[in-house]
Amino acid sequence: MIAKIAGHSASRRSAAATVVRSVAVSFATVGIVGFLVLLLGPITHRTTVGADNLTGKEKADAVNATRQVLLAAAGGTAVLAGLGFTARTYYLSRRGQRTDRYTKAITQ
Numbered sequence: 656m657i658a659k660i661a662g663h664s665a666s667r668r669s670a671a672a673t674v675v676r677s678v679a680v681s682f683a684t685v686g687i688v689g690f691l692v693l694l695l696g697p698i699t700h701r702t703t704v705g706a707d708n709l710t711g712k713e714k715a716d717a718v719n720a721t722r723q724v725l726l727a728a729a730g731g732t733a734v735l736a737g738l739g740f741t742a743r744t745y746y747l748s749r750r751g752q753r754t755d756r757y758t759k760a761i762t763q
Contacts, residue, residue, distance in 0.1 A: 690729075691729075694725050694726070694729060695726075698725065699722050700718070702725070703717050703718050703721045
């Protein structure tokens, strides 16, 4: 009976964790899309230097060049952040392995 209750409790925690994870992914997706919309819209038009004097194709080329630079910078920042998280995960994993080995050596 107790195992049945404990199993039921664990499944509820698992379901709650799944809901929390899906909500977090949804918020992250909305945040990324919002950032890209701002980056490609108002931020691009404010940072395009000298485009007020241009017309037609020249203005479009200037705006596109600015967008390319901003997207490259955003992509580079995302890659560097990912590299940082990967390095930290690797470091913590190695540290955990050392701790486990040390604990096993002491128990023997």
